[in-house]
Amino acid sequence: MILAWLIIILMLGGILAWITGRINPLFARWISLVSIFIDSIIVIKIWIDYKQQINLTASPSWFIEINSKWVPQFGINFHLALDGLSLILVALTVFLGLLSVLISWKEINERVGFFHFNLLWILAGIIGVFTASDLFLFYFFWEVMLIPMYFLIGIWGHENRIYASYKFFIFTQASGLLMLLAILGLYFIHGSQTGIYTFEYMQLLGTKINPSTAFFLMLGFLIAFVVKLPAVPFHSWLPDAHTEAPTAGSVILAGLLLKTGAYGILRFVIPFFPDASKDFQTVAFILGAAGILYGAMLAFAQTDLKRLVAYSSVSHMGFVLLGAFSFNQLSLQGTVIQLVAHGISTGALFILAGMLQERIHTRDINVMGGLWSKVPFMGGMGLLFALASLGLPGLVNFIAEFLILSGAYQANIVLTGIAALGLIASTIYSLRIVQKVFYGSPVKEWPIPDLNAREILIMGALTVVVVWLGLFPQHVLDISKSSVKKILNSIGKTEVLDNNHNKLEEITLGK
Amino acid sequence: MSFFEIESLRPLIIIAGIPVLIMLSIAVKRNHLFTFWLSLIGLCAAFIFILRTVPLAPIQVKTIIIVDSFSLFYIGLLAASVFFVFLLSFNYINKQDHNREEFYILIFLALLGSSVMASSNHFVSLFLGLEILSVSLYGLISFIQVKDNSLEAGIKYLILASVSSAFLLFGMALIYAVYGRMDFPGLAEALKLNGITPVSLAGFALIIVGVGFKLALVPFHMWTPDIYQAASAPVSGFIATVSKGGMFAVLLRFYTELNGHQYKSLTLLFSILAIASMLTGNLLALLQNNVKRILAYSSISHFGYILVAFLAGGKMGIESSTFYLAAYFVTILGSFGIVSVLSDYDNEAELIDNYQGLFWKRPLLSIVFTAMLFSLAGIPLTAGFIGKYYVLAAGVNSSLWLLVIVLAGASVIGLYYYLRIVVSMFSQSSSLQNQSNLKFTLSGTAALGLLTVLVILFGVYPSGLIEVIQTLAKNFISY
Numbered sequence: 002m003i004l005a006w007l008i009i010i011l012m013l014g015g016i017l018a019w020i021t022g023r024i025n026p027l028f029a030r031w032i033s034l035v036s037i038f039i040d041s042i043i044v045i046k047i048w049i050d051y052k053q054q055i056n057l058t059a060s061p062s063w064f065i066e067i068n069s070k071w072v073p074q075f076g077i078n079f080h081l082a083l084d085g086l087s088l089i090l091v092a093l094t095v096f097l098g099l100l101s102v103l104i105s106w107k108e109i110n111e112r113v114g115f116f117h118f119n120l121l122w123i124l125a126g127i128i129g130v131f132t133a134s135d136l137f138l139f140y141f142f143w144e145v146m147l148i149p150m151y152f153l154i155g156i157w158g159h160e161n162r163i164y165a166s167y168k169f170f171i172f173t174q175a176s177g178l179l180m181l182l183a184i185l186g187l188y189f190i191h192g193s194q195t196g197i198y199t200f201e202y203m204q205l206l207g208t209k210i211n212p213s214t215a216f217f218l219m220l221g222f223l224i225a226f227v228v229k230l231p232a233v234p235f236h237s238w239l240p241d242a243h244t245e246a247p248t249a250g251s252v253i254l255a256g257l258l259l260k261t262g263a264y265g266i267l268r269f270v271i272p273f274f275p276d277a278s279k280d281f282q283t284v285a286f287i288l289g290a291a292g293i294l295y296g297a298m299l300a301f302a303q304t305d306l307k308r309l310v311a312y313s314s315v316s317h318m319g320f321v322l323l324g325a326f327s328f329n330q331l332s333l334q335g336t337v338i339q340l341v342a343h344g345i346s347t348g349a350l351f352i353l354a355g356m357l358q359e360r361i362h363t364r365d366i367n368v369m370g371g372l373w374s375k376v377p378f379m380g381g382m383g384l385l386f387a388l389a390s391l392g393l394p395g396l397v398n399f400i401a402e403f404l405i406l407s408g409a410y411q412a413n414i415v416l417t418g419i420a421a422l423g424l425i426a427s428t429i430y431s432l433r434i435v436q437k438v439f440y441g442s443p444v445k446e447w448p449i450p451d452l453n454a455r456e457i458l459i460m461g462a463l464t465v466v467v468v469w470l471g472l473f474p475q476h477v478l479d480i481s482k483s484s485v486k487k488i489l490n491s492i493g494k495t496e497v498l499d500n501n502h503n504k505l506e507e508i509t510l511g512k
Numbered sequence: 513m514s515f516f517e518i519e520s521l522r523p524l525i526i527i528a529g530i531p532v533l534i535m536l537s538i539a540v541k542r543n544h545l546f547t548f549w550l551s552l553i554g555l556c557a558a559f560i561f562i563l564r565t566v567p568l569a570p571i572q573v574k575t576i577i578i579v580d581s582f583s584l585f586y587i588g589l590l591a592a593s594v595f596f597v598f599l600l601s602f603n604y605i606n607k608q609d610h611n612r613e614e615f616y617i618l619i620f621l622a623l624l625g626s627s628v629m630a631s632s633n634h635f636v637s638l639f640l641g642l643e644i645l646s647v648s649l650y651g652l653i654s655f656i657q658v659k660d661n662s663l664e665a666g667i668k669y670l671i672l673a674s675v676s677s678a679f680l681l682f683g684m685a686l687i688y689a690v691y692g693r694m695d696f697p698g699l700a701e702a703l704k705l706n707g708i709t710p711v712s713l714a715g716f717a718l719i720i721v722g723v724g725f726k727l728a729l730v731p732f733h734m735w736t737p738d739i740y741q742a743a744s745a746p747v748s749g750f751i752a753t754v755s756k757g758g759m760f761a762v763l764l765r766f767y768t769e770l771n772g773h774q775y776k777s778l779t780l781l782f783s784i785l786a787i788a789s790m791l792t793g794n795l796l797a798l799l800q801n802n803v804k805r806i807l808a809y810s811s812i813s814h815f816g817y818i819l820v821a822f823l824a825g826g827k828m829g830i831e832s833s834t835f836y837l838a839a840y841f842v843t844i845l846g847s848f849g850i851v852s853v854l855s856d857y858d859n860e861a862e863l864i865d866n867y868q869g870l871f872w873k874r875p876l877l878s879i880v881f882t883a884m885l886f887s888l889a890g891i892p893l894t895a896g897f898i899g900k901y902y903v904l905a906a907g908v909n910s911s912l913w914l915l916v917i918v919l920a921g922a923s924v925i926g927l928y929y930y931l932r933i934v935v936s937m938f939s940q941s942s943s944l945q946n947q948s949n950l951k952f953t954l955s956g957t958a959a960l961g962l963l964t965v966l967v968i969l970f971g972v973y974p975s976g977l978i979e980v981i982q983t984l985a986k987n988f989i990s991y
Contacts, residue, residue, distance in 0.1 A: 071975075072898075072974055072975050072978065073975060074975060074978045074979065074982060075905070075978075115875075137901075141892050144891055144892040144897070145892050145893065148886070148891060148892075152938070155935060155938060156938055163935055163939075166935070167928070167931060167935075170927065170931060171924060171927055171928065171931075174891075174924060174927055175920075175921075175924040178920040178923065178924065179920065181901070181904060181920075182904065182908065182916060182917070182920060185904055185905050185908040185909075186908055188905075189905075189908055189909050
C-alpha cells in the first residue's frame with residue numbers, strides 16, 4: 002500500500018496546490034514541497050529496509066508490492082511493485098522533484114497553483130511508470146505523465162513553446178501507440194498459449210514467441226523507449242522540448258523522463274525478448290555510438306546554453322543504449338549508475354542555465370563571458386558539473402561511463418572504441434561551457450547577484466550527491482544488484498555472474 | 513400480438529407516446545417549461561421500462577422487431593443521449609420566440625426511428641425506422657433558423673438522405689430478389705445455402721452506400737461538416753450520436769447475424785471504408801478553423817475506428833465497438849455541449865479563435881473541454897482511452913494488423929488538431945470579450961458536469977460498463 006501512497010500523496014498534493022494556489026501562490030509552493038518531502042521520507046525508509054533485507058535473503062522477486070483488481074475483464078490489475086532498479090529511480094524522482102519545486106520558487110509567477118499541479122502529477126506519473134508491474138498500468142502511467150508535461154512546456158515555456166510542446170507530445174504519443182500495439186500483441190500471444198489473459202509482468206515474462214513476431218513486438222516496445230531515451234534518429238523532439246521548457250520542466254525532462262525510456266529497455270525489452278535483443282545488439286551499439294558522437298558534436302555547435310546541455314543529454318544517453326545491450330553485469334550496473342549520474346549532472350547544468358537566464362534574460366553563450374568574477378560561487382558550481390558531465394574521476398559520471406565501456410568492450414570492441422571517443426568530445430563541449438560563460442573577458446556588463454541561500458541549498462544538495470556517489474557508488478550498486486541479476490537471468494547469462502561480480506567489486510572498491 | 517409482446521415493446525411505446533402527449537398539450541396551451549419537463553420525465557419513464565424489460569429479453573415481436581439485451585442497451589444509450597441533448601438545447605429553444613415545443617416532438621420521433629432500427633431484424637423495420645429518423649432530422653437541422661445556412665443545410669440533408677435511402681431500398685430489393693427473404697435470420701440461412709452471387713453483392717454494396725451515408729463514412733461523408741456547422745450545436749450533437757447509433761446497431765446485428773465476416777468481398781469493402789474514413793477524416797480536420805467542422809471530421813474518423821472493431825468481429829468486436837460507441841457518445845455530446853454552453857442563441861462559438869485564452873477566463877469550462885478533446889484523442893484517464901484500447905485489442909486479437917496500424921497512425925494525426933484547440937484555450941491572448949457576460953444555464957452546466965463525470969468514470973473505472981456490454985454481447989452471440 003505504501004507504493005500507492007507515494008502516488009496518491011503527490012496527486013492529492015497536486016489538486017490541493019491547484020485549489021489553494023488561487024488564494025495564495027505560496028500555499029501551492031509549500032504544499033508541493035511538503036508532499037514531495039513526505040514522499041522522500043517514505044522512499045528513504047524503503048531504502049533503509051531494502052538495504053537490510055538484501056543481506057538477509059537472496060533476491061526476492063519484488064521487494065514490496067500492492068496488487069488489486071482494476072479491470073478484471075481484461076486481466077488488468079492495479080499492481081505496483083518495487084525492486085532495486087525501481088527504488089533507485091524512484092529515489093531519483095523524489096530528489097529531483099524536491100529541487101524542481103525549489104527552483105521554481107521565484108521563476109514561476111503565473112498560474113502558480115496549476116503549475117504545481119502539473120509538476121506533482123508528472124512526478125506521480127513517473128513514479129507510476131517506475132513501479133508499475135502490470136503492462137496496461139505501465140502504459141497508463143506512461144501516458145499520464147505526458148499530459149502535464151505537455152502543459153508545463155506549453156504554458157510556462159519560453160518563446161517557442163507551442164511548437165516544442167506539439168513536437169514533444171506527438172513524438173511520444175506516436176511511439177507510445179506502437180508500444181500499446183506491442184503490449185497487446187504480447188497479451189494475446191500469452192493468452193492464446195496459456196488461456197490466461199493478463200497484463201501481469203511476471204506472468205508475461207516467460208512467454209514463448211516465435212522469432213519473427215518477437216522481433217516486431219520488440220521493435221514496438223523499443224521504438225517507444227528509444228524515442229524517450231532518445232537515440233539518434235528519434236532525438237529531434239528533445240532539444241526543442243528541453244530548451245523551451247521552464248527550468249523545472251527541463252530538469253524533469255532530462256533527469257526523469259529520459260530515464261523512463263532507459264528503464265523500459267532494462268525492464269521490458271531485454272527480459273521479454275532476450276533472443277531478439279541479442280540479435281539487435283549490433284544495431285543498438287551502432288545507434289548508441291552514433292548518439293554519443295553525434296550528440297557531442299551538436300552540443301559543441303550550439304550557442305544556446307540549454308540547447309547545448311540538451312544535446313549533451315543525447316550523447317550521455319547513447320551510453321545507456323550501449324550499456325543495456327552489452328548484457329553483462331558490469332555494463333548493466335554502469336547503466337543504472339549512468340541514469341543517476343546523468344539525472345544529477347544534467348539536472349544541475351539545466352538549473353544553472355535557468356539561474357543564469359533568470360538573471361540576464363538570455364541563454365546565448367556568446368553574450369556571456371567573464372562571469373566568474375561576478376558570481377564566483379555559481380562559476381565554481383558550473384565548473385564542477387561541467388567536469389562531472391565530461392566524466393572526471395571522483396564524480397559519479399566517471400564510474401558510470403567506465404563501467405559501461407568496460408562491459409561493452411566484452412561485447413563489441415570496435416564500436417566500443419568508437420563510442421569511447423565520445424569521452425574526448427564531451428570534454429570539449431563541457432569545457433566550452435565553462436570557457437564561454439565564466440572565463441574570458443566580459444562581453445557585457447551584467448549586474449548580477451551570486452547564488453542566494455535557496456540556490457546554494459539546491460546546488461549543495463546536487464554537489465553532495467555527485468561527489469558521494471562518485472566516491473561510493475557501491476551504495477547504488479548494492480541496491481541494483483538483484484535487478485541486474487534478474488535481467489541477466491532472463492537472457493540466460495547466469496553462469497558468469499559471480500565471476501563478473503567479483504571483478505566489479507574489485508573495480509568499484511578499488512581492491 | 514400477445515400481451516407479452518406488447519409488454520416487451522413498452523420502451524418503444526413510451527417513446528412514441530410522449531410526442532403525442534406533447535402535441536395534445538400544445539393544443540391546450542403552449543408552455544416550454546412544461547414540455548421540457550414532460551420530455552425529461554418521459555425519457556426517465558422510457559429508461560425505467562428499458563430496465564424492467566431486460567429480464568424478459570429476448571423476445572421476437574412478430575417477424576420485424578426483436579427486443580433483446582443488445583437492442584435494449586442501444587435504446588438506452590440513445591435515450592440517454594437525447595436526455596443530454598434536451599438539457600443542452602433548453603437555452604437555445606428558450607430564446608426562440610415561436611414553435612419551441614415542436615423541437616421536442618421532432619427529437620422524440622427521431623429517437624423512435626433510431627430505436628426501431630436498433631431493435632429491427634427485418635428490412636421492413638430497418639427502413640421504417642430509418643425514414644422516421646430522417647424525416648425528423650430534416651426538420652431538426654433547420655429548426656433554429658437564425659443562421660443563414662440552416663435552411664440550406666436542411667434541404668441538402670433532405671436530398672442526400674433521400675438519395676441514400678433510395679440506394680438502400682434498391683439494395684434490399686436486389687437481395688430480396690436473390691434470396692427471397694427479408695428477415696435477418698432467414699437471410700442468414702439463404703446466404704449460407706447460396707453464397708454471395710454477383711447480384712446480391714451489388715445489393716450489399718448498395719446497402720453499404722445507404723449505411724455509409726448515415727454513418728458518414730468516407731466517401732459518403734460530404735454532408736457531415738456542412739450539416740454539423742449549420743445545425744445548432746445540440747442538434748449537431750444529436751446527429752452525431754442518435755442518428756448514427758441506431759444505424760450502427762442495426763448494421764452490427766445484420767452483419768453478425770449474416771456472419772458477414774466470412775465473406776472476403778464484404779470484409780474488403782468495409783476495410784476500404786474504414787481506412788478511408790480514418791485517414792480522410794483526420795487529414796481534412798487538420799485544415800479546419802471551425803470547431804464544429806473539426807468535430808464533424810473527427811466523427812468521420814471515429815466511425816472509421818469503430819469499423820475496425822466491427823471488422824474484428826466475434827464477441828470482442830461487438831463488445832469493443834459498443835463500448836467505443838458509448839464512450840464516443842459521451843465525449844462528443846460533451847464537446848458539442850461546450851460549444852452550446854459558450855454560444856448565444858444567435859452567436860455560436862464555433863471558431864477556434866473564440867476559444868483563445870478560455871483557460872484564463874473560465875478555467876473549469878476549459879478543463880472540461882480539454883478532457884473531452886483528450887478523450888476524443890484517446891488519452892488516459894478518459895473514456896476515449898479505454899475505448900481506443902478496446903478497439904485496438906479487438907483488432908490485434910483478430911490480426912487486422914493493417915487496420916490497427918492505420919488506426920494508430922490516424923490517431924496521431926488526429927492528436928494534432930485536438931491539441932490545436934487545447935493550445936488555443938491555454939494561450940494568453942484572449943478574444944472572449946463578447947462572451948464575458950454570457951450566463952450559464954443550470955441545465956447546460958448540469959449536463960456538462962454529468963458528462964465530465966462519465967468521461968472520467970469510464971476512463972478510470974470502466975469495469976462496470978464493460979460488464980454490462982460483455983453480458984449483452986454474450987447473449988447476442990449465443991442465439
